[in-house]
Amino acid sequence: MIQADGLTKYYAQHPAIVDVSFQVEEGEIVAFLGPNAAGKTTTMRILTGYMPATFGTAQVAGFDLAEQSLQARRNIGYMPEAVALYPDMRVYQYLSYCGRLQGMGKAELTERMEYVIDRCGLSERASSIIGTLSLGFRQRVSLAQAMLHDPPVLILDEPTVGLDPNQIVEVRELIKSLAGDHTVLLSTHILPEAQMTCERVIIINEGEIVAEGSPQALTAQLRQAETLLVTIRDDDGTVARQIKNIPEVVDVRSAEQASSYYVETEVGSDLRADLSKFIVEKGWGLLELRPVEMSLEDVFRELTTEEKGVA
Amino acid sequence: MRNILTIAGKELRSYFTSPMAYVLAVFYLGIIGYIFIAIFLLMPQAQTEHLRDLIGSMLFLTLFIIPMLTMGLFAQERASGTMELLMTRPVRDWEVVVGKFLATVSLFASVIIISMSYPAILEVVAKVDWAMILTGYLGLLLAGAAFAALGTFASSLTSNQIAAAIIAVFMLLFLWLVGALSYSVSQSLGDVFKHLSVMENYQDFSKGIIDTKNIIYFLSLIFVSLFLAVRTIENRRTI
Numbered sequence: 001m002i003q004a005d006g007l008t009k010y011y012a013q014h015p016a017i018v019d020v021s022f023q024v025e026e027g028e029i030v031a032f033l034g035p036n037a038a039g040k041t042t043t044m045r046i047l048t049g050y051m052p053a054t055f056g057t058a059q060v061a062g063f064d065l066a067e068q069s070l071q072a073r074r075n076i077g078y079m080p081e082a083v084a085l086y087p088d089m090r091v092y093q094y095l096s097y098c099g100r101l102q103g104m105g106k107a108e109l110t111e112r113m114e115y116v117i118d119r120c121g122l123s124e125r126a127s128s129i130i131g132t133l134s135l136g137f138r139q140r141v142s143l144a145q146a147m148l149h150d151p152p153v154l155i156l157d158e159p160t161v162g163l164d165p166n167q168i169v170e171v172r173e174l175i176k177s178l179a180g181d182h183t184v185l186l187s188t189h190i191l192p193e194a195q196m197t198c199e200r201v202i203i204i205n206e207g208e209i210v211a212e213g214s215p216q217a218l219t220a221q222l223r224q225a226e227t228l229l230v231t232i233r234d235d236d237g238t239v240a241r242q243i244k245n246i247p248e249v250v251d252v253r254s255a256e257q258a259s260s261y262y263v264e265t266e267v268g269s270d271l272r273a274d275l276s277k278f279i280v281e282k283g284w285g286l287l288e289l290r291p292v293e294m295s296l297e298d299v300f301r302e303l304t305t306e307e308k309g310v311a
Numbered sequence: 312m313r314n315i316l317t318i319a320g321k322e323l324r325s326y327f328t329s330p331m332a333y334v335l336a337v338f339y340l341g342i343i344g345y346i347f348i349a350i351f352l353l354m355p356q357a358q359t360e361h362l363r364d365l366i367g368s369m370l371f372l373t374l375f376i377i378p379m380l381t382m383g384l385f386a387q388e389r390a391s392g393t394m395e396l397l398m399t400r401p402v403r404d405w406e407v408v409v410g411k412f413l414a415t416v417s418l419f420a421s422v423i424i425i426s427m428s429y430p431a432i433l434e435v436v437a438k439v440d441w442a443m444i445l446t447g448y449l450g451l452l453l454a455g456a457a458f459a460a461l462g463t464f465a466s467s468l469t470s471n472q473i474a475a476a477i478i479a480v481f482m483l484l485f486l487w488l489v490g491a492l493s494y495s496v497s498q499s500l501g502d503v504f505k506h507l508s509v510m511e512n513y514q515d516f517s518k519g520i521i522d523t524k525n526i527i528y529f530l531s532l533i534f535v536s537l538f539l540a541v542r543t544i545e546n547r548r549t550i
Contacts, residue, residue, distance in 0.1 A: 048399040051548040074401040084392030086321075088328045100317040101400040145396070 001026045001153050001183035002047060006056035009042050016042040017207040019056070024200075026152075029179045031194035032187040033300065034204035040187040041081050043204070044157050047185070048078045060153050074103065077146035081157040081187075083138050087131030091122060091141055094130060095148055102149040116144040119174065135162045143171065147178075154178060156186040160193060172197050191300055203300060219293070227292040228263045228272065233285030235259040246271070246278065262292065314402045318410025319417070322384070326418055335376055336422050343369055347429045359437050362430050363517045366447040369426065370513060373419070373455050374487060378479035380418060381462025382472040384411040385544070389470035398548065405541045408463060412537060415459040423451055443519035450516025453529035454509060458483055460536035467543040483509075486532075 002024035009016045017039035024030045034040050046053045047060060049069045058065045063072035086094060092113065099109040117126050120140040125133060130141060139162060146154055159175065160168045176197055178184055188194055194201050195215045203211040203218075211218055232239060240252045243263055248271055251264040265271045272289060279286045326332040346368050351357045388394040397407060430444050458479075465479035466472075490508030493501035505511045512528040515521070 045395070050395055050399050070401045070403070073399055076399070078396065078399050080392070080395045080399075082392045082395075084394075084396065086325065086393060087391075088325055089321075093324075097317065097321050098396075098400075101314060101397075101402055103313075103401060 001028075001061055002185055003059040004043070004047065004056070005058070007043060007046055007053045007058060008055040009039075009046060009051075010054045015207055017204075020204070020207070020209055021056075022202050022209060022212065024183055024185055026183055027180050028200060029175065029184040029186070029198045030200045030202060031198035032185060032202050032204060033189070033191065033194045034187075035189055038204045039207040040189075040204060041157055042207075044078075044081075044155050044185070044187060048076055048155055049073045074149075075152050077149065077151035077154045079142050079146040079154075079156045079159055081161075083135070083142045083162075085130045085138060085141055087129070089130055090127050091130060091133075092117070092126045094141065095145060098145040099148050104149055112148055112150060116147050119147070120144040121170065136164060136167050139163055139167075139171075143174070152183060154182050154184045154186075156184065158187055158189070160188070160190070168193075219298075226265050226267060226269060226271075228265065228275065229255060229260060229288065229290055229292050230263055230275065230279070230286070231255075231257070231260040231288035232279060233259070233287055235284070239284060242282070243275070243278070246275070248274075260288075314406040315410040315413065318402070318407055319413040322411050322414030323417060326380070326414065331380070332418060335379060336425075339369075339372055339376055339422055340426055342372060343426055343429065351433065359433060359439050360443075362433065362439065362444055363447060365429065366444070366451055367513075367517060369423065370451055370454055370509075371487075373451070373458060374483045375480065377415070377419065377455060377458040378462045378465070378476040378483065380415045381459055381466050381479060382476035383466065384415070384463055385466040385540075386470050386472045386475040390472070398544075404544050405537075408467070408537055408540045408544065412456075412460055412463045412533075412540075415462070416456045419455045419459065420452060423448060423455070440519070443517075446519045446521055447517050449521065450513050450525070453516075453526065454513055457509075457529045457532040457536070460533040460540075461486075464536040464540040464543065467540040467547075 002022075004023070005021050007020040008018050020039070020043055032040050032043065045051050046065065047058055049065050049072055052066055060072045061075035063069075063075065065072050089097070095113050095116070096109060099113065104112065117123055120143055122137070122140055122144060125137055128137075130138065133141070139159070143156070143159060146156065156175070160171050163171060172193065175184060175186065179199075186197070198215075200214055201212070201218060202209055230243070235258070239259075240254070240261055243249055243261065244252045248265050248269050249263055250266060253262045253264070254260070255262050263271070263275065272291070276286055276289050279289075343365065347365055350361050350365065354361075385394070388397060398404075427444075427448070430439050430441075433439050461482050462475075462479040465482065466475040468478060469475050486507060486509045489504045490510045493504035493508070496504065506528070512525040515525050
């Protein structure tokens with residue numbers, strides 16, 4: 001449904017994105033993950049037909065954004081990053097304006113307006129003037145206009161920014177429920193959000209795609225060592241050195257709490273039994289020993305701060 | 312066409328939800344009313360032909376009123392960020408430009424139609440030459456539309472409304488004053504200046520003459536300005 005091929009965008013001399021290629025299949029929910037200024041918004045603006053790419057092509061719902069921009073735009077619901085609405089309009093007036101610009105007929109528009117107002121929790125605010133609404137409600141209006149014309153493709157740029165925790169949960173549920181009938185590409189810099197709402201994650205950093213896959217696959221792919229967290233009672237200061245001398249142990253790092261260590265061992269090895277025996281024999285008083293899963297957060301940090309090109 | 316009307320309707324409504332339309336209409340009609348009283352009640356030798364001067368003063372006022380109406384058309388959308396969503400709708404750039412332009416023109420047209428009550432009042436006590444009045448109004452409407460087109464273009468250039476208004480006023484003042492320059496330059500250049508001048512092209516209308524040359528002048532001013540506005544918006548997409 002969404003196809004990006006070698007998208008490159010220069011602002012003056014500075015490249016915002018370089019050779020960005022990816023694909024989103026029908027019915028998928030994909031997160032576009034990256035730190036601020038990574039090129040997420042630029043990519044989305046190209047995909048929504050707001051601006052052309054310097055190089056590369058993009059297709060949405062089978063329509064080329066450069067050649068058949070209007071047809072492509074008809075099939076997209078877009079929620080821009082900055083929630084920008086007309087403050088002097090009422091919610092229903094605004095939605096009706098949006099629907100008419102999308103070419104909706106009167107009956108269809110009435111029906112869909114009722115539907116999105118309900119789905120986005122705007123029933124009690126439908127006749128409010130947008131300028132008087134709180135940020136959370138404005139965000140919902142913005143989401144409502146994106147869903148209004150029932151577009152096959154939804155492109156949501158940071159849809160949960162500025163919402164309170166309850167609203168975030170609601171909006172995530174709403175987005176999740178759109179899967180299947182809709183293809184959703186959403187950008188975020190919040191990792192749990194990507195993990196919770198999306199089946200697939202595309203990580204972008206400094207304008208380039210650095211990794212792509214399901215959250216589970218990404219974490220597995222990036223795991224270079226098995227990690228165990230060990231906490232002991234009687235630390236005489238030599239613990240780290242002695243554990244490191246065990247042949248399969250690659251590295252020992254101090255953890256956040258005192259007398260706790262991350263013990264990295266070779267990929268595929270399970271040292272839990274051996275290590276606990278070793279510590280008990282030394283009489284250090286083993287308090288805790290458990291494997292540590294690499295979270296998407298670690299993957300993200302690894303990819304966006306240290307060396308790139310893991311994918 | 313539908314898209315143009317949708318956009319025009321939305322812009323018209325926002326004129327009336329902000330105090331803008333009311334303030335400008337009251338200001339405009341008030342000043343015209345004052346001039347009307349000054350001519351016809353205070354000047355003992357006043358003739359109905361003086362209505363021509365009244366419409367002339369309306370044209371001059373229009374020069375300042377129109378930029379205030381057009382300054383927000385695009386500048387505000389840019390400043391508030393609503394431009395992005397508007398530009399990702401399945402709507403052509405020129406439809407947006409024409410829609411906004413038409414909103415300003417229809418507001419202006421309604422205000423000058425209201426101002427026709429002044430000659431209508433005069434009709435009660437004297438014989439008014441309606442043919443002359445109506446051609447004068449036609450010229451006024453065409454000039455106002457041309458001003459609105461230029462103002463639309465000015466608004467597409469910037470995200471600052473005040474800057475947009477100032478740019479528009481200066482462009483209009485240039486077109487207003489360029490005729491006066493024609494006497495201080497060479498004959499051929501002077502002719503060019505005269506052809507560019509709003510005053511020169513309006514004059515015939517005020518005398519009750521409809522000349523295609525003048526109509527073409529205003530229509531081409533509208534066309535060129537709107538074309539430039541569309542191009543500006545297209546270019547703005549790429550940066």
